[in-house]
Amino acid sequence: MIAPDSKPSRIDWITLVLYYFLVIVGLLCVYASVYKETSPNIWDTTENYGKQLIWIGISSFVGLMILLIDEKFFYAFAYPIFGISILLLIAVLVAGTTVKGSSSWIEIGSFRMQPAEFAKFGTALALARFLSGYNVNYEKDRKIQLFSAGIILLPMIIILLQNETGSTLVFTSFIFVLYREGLPGWILFAGFMLIVISVLALMVPPLYIISGMVVMAILFLFFVRRTKQLILITTGIIILASLMVSSIDYVFENVMQAHQRTRINVLLGKEVDIKGAGYNVQQSKIAIGSGGFWGKGFLQGTQNKFRFVPEQSTDFIFCTIGEEFGFFGSIIFVILYIYLLYRLLMMAERQRQKFNRIYGYSVVSILFFHFVINVGMTLGIMPVIGIPLPFISYGGSALLSFTILLFIFIRLDANRVNELRNFS
């Protein structure tokens, strides 16, 4: 199955360098967050950083394997891989281990993994395979649209049943992929507006929002050329939005769980709970804020070292960067991360094969979602959703799954030159 003419020169080296840069930054942050003067040995495998180092090794090996596999393998085995990941998700539901309230772990000996991580690239592969199929027109075919939605919703529902809200939400990032493949822009916009209105509905009494929307609709109709159809559509939207606004309070109070309500309330500033749900965010802000412009220096951060920031090596790992490397280091980090995403976007767009492009967009979307939520959460401008910062956060199965996710795309991208040669 090893492709005879896949040479390293065709691999996108910039992406690979960025990957290793982030992974090493991650390792240093994990080291810094558990660093003690008494055990300064980074090779100590009983500590988190030692384990992370081993996982970097495993991930590198798996990554190398992926780069050596024939790229057709991923197209051919897209559905089986998806199928296996769905089966694993179901298995977890039945025989999973509960960690921190979510029963999403499979435990084999001392080895623990979260199948939801692997479901991400499984779903990406399946979606890419499905949409790149012969005669498939996402833009026009309603059946195709529904079926793709089904591919995304299936793992989401199972993961939601595992009480793993964060991972569930990650799958909403596929909306960017669908947008690229023909989903109308207004749906993306409507989705965005939906979030804005939902947030507003929780902060302002519904009547104000509805009145505001009606006023805006009347102004809108006043300035544009009124047609009967436009008036009907506008009225319909307003009625639907009003219904939604009125029902949000109900959903919030009766469907959501208490800790989710608290988190949202804290984020919206309606509840000050410095010791409870707000504690994490407050401590996270303190750690980042105390870093100042230049930071306290590597291993000098007191807030992380002395465990004021909860989950400082996993979900709140960005605090270590903020505290020890300051504003200066944080900017560099954010820019490099966004540059990686930009790079992947460019790579996805240059693909000749639809399968490769759709898979590439999936990778970008998933990483972007993680980045936005994770960093935004530590900065106190996103709700506390427990998802890792890819390549940085401590955690073996997360690092491995993100590595697989990325390296499959690097492998697919490496082949585009071959395609050209074959087709020309």
Add this chain to the structure above:
Amino acid sequence: MNSSIKQKTLLIIFISVALVYIVRLFYLQVVDSSYVFYAQNNVLQEQTIYPARGLIYDRNGELLVYNDAIYDLSVIPDQVKNLDTLEFCKVLNISKEEFIATFARLKRQKGYSKWKPIVFQRQITIPTYAAFQEKLFDFQGFFVEVRTDRKYKHNNAAHVMGYIGEVTENDIEKSDGYYRMGDFIGISGVERIYEKDLGGVKGTRYVLVDSKNRTQGRYKNGEFDTAATAGKDIHLSIDQELQALGEALLQNKTGSVVAIEPRTGEVLALVSSPSYDPNLMVGRERGNRYMELLNDPSKPLFNRPISAPYPPGSIFKVIVSLMGQQEKVLNQNTTYGCNHGYLFVGCHPHSSPLALRGAIAVSCNAYFCQVYRSIINNPKYKHVEDAYTEFYKHAYSFGMGHALGIDLFGEGQGVLKKATYFDKIYGRYRWQALTTISMGIGQGELGITPLQMANATAAIANRGYFYTPHIVKKINHRANPNPKFTTKNWTTIDTSYFPVVIDGMQDVIENGTARIAKIPGIEICGKTGTAQNPHGKDHSIFFAFAPKHNPRIAIAVVVENSGFGATWAAPIASLMMEQYLTGKHDTRKALLERMLNGNLTHRNDSARFKTQ
């Protein structure tokens, strides 16, 4: 829609997010500086290092007061998290109700702050301390502070040493924040007056703590730490053996003994009876015991020798003798007859007439009424008021009518009235010697504390001057630096007038009223007093110094409501002088036994007329 536009849309979203996050980072890290402060608050903990309190020794280097480690359980309420209350109560052996009540009490305390350490339970036992130390990590916010409390090697001199206790709100305010709630401070006695020396200076240590309040290391390698300075050791001028004997002799009696070294003004013994065991005033029960002692009708907390004024009775005749000579209305050859008294003042039978020396020896009332009359009605002065003012000045110069300035808290002034006082009562120019004649024999408008009596004796022993009596001989192994204690205070009496009076005082012992106080081989000079008082039977009073030449001890003894000066006060003074001068007090076994066993606590007969 064009695919490249879609790509650009996504790109714009990425860059917008990056920009929003960078702005947010700029705000948190560069604009808002409060997070630096919060971060410091998180990790910096200020720990107090308590200095060892200075030790207290007697004049011969015998250890009297030392320190004992105690363990206080403190809490920073803000840091209490996820406390297993049940387990906590079990370790401390308290009920849940007590736990809740304690917290409620702490919150009510003035100056309570949930960020400041506050003592949760004082002086936990060592087993509790050990059990607690093991589980400290489970009880976030709680910690044990090691401090020292006092221990007393002997149960003597409680009133001298005083005691320490927790600071009051007032102390904290006055100290400008040096003391914090739960700190110990000297409350009475030497502990109070010499608080600055004994207390030392607290040190501060800044440590880094983690989120579970576990110490993680020094802050900046201890750059901002200050070391504690141990308290200074103090040597009292008290002679422990003399003090112990004095207390034993006064047991089951109410009264005082003050012994002074005339040469220096150092107080050798200061006995107040009834007293209490100073070891009662330490530990957790201090407050309760204090209340018990306070409510005790025998007033064990009352420091009689320095604050209780007594009518001096006949011992004042010695002072009157000196005044008369100084005012030139009396000389050693002046004789007065005595026919069982003078006007309404009676006298006991003795040979008559007598000269000054003899009059002192037998304590003739008539004689000293005559002397007093001649002082007050002295024609040298235009008005009685002026003559009385001279009398006042003389008495004042012996230390009467004002606080001497001993280094103890609560010294009384005694009673010595100015001329204006009598003007107010009788009207200007409408009183004269006979109006106040009883003052000539130490009764009437006179009140003298035992300390003032002993001080006057010391002044006589020194033939005209005294040093301010003081309790602390050495601080930090160097002489008490207070210049007040090394300055001679001259009385208004010329040195030349003392010998005849001192001879008279020697006769008191040799063949006068206090023959019982005689010690073979030692020349003692003294004077008995039997003071009438409104509280019952006469007070037995005696003051003396010895030896006659180069006196080493001046002593005053008051035994309340016990009768003649020679009955109780003189023998007690004699035994104590013997102890101090010879190191022995058991050569007169019968006398010693009688004094030790004398129980006067139930005798409080009504006042009888007396003549001595």
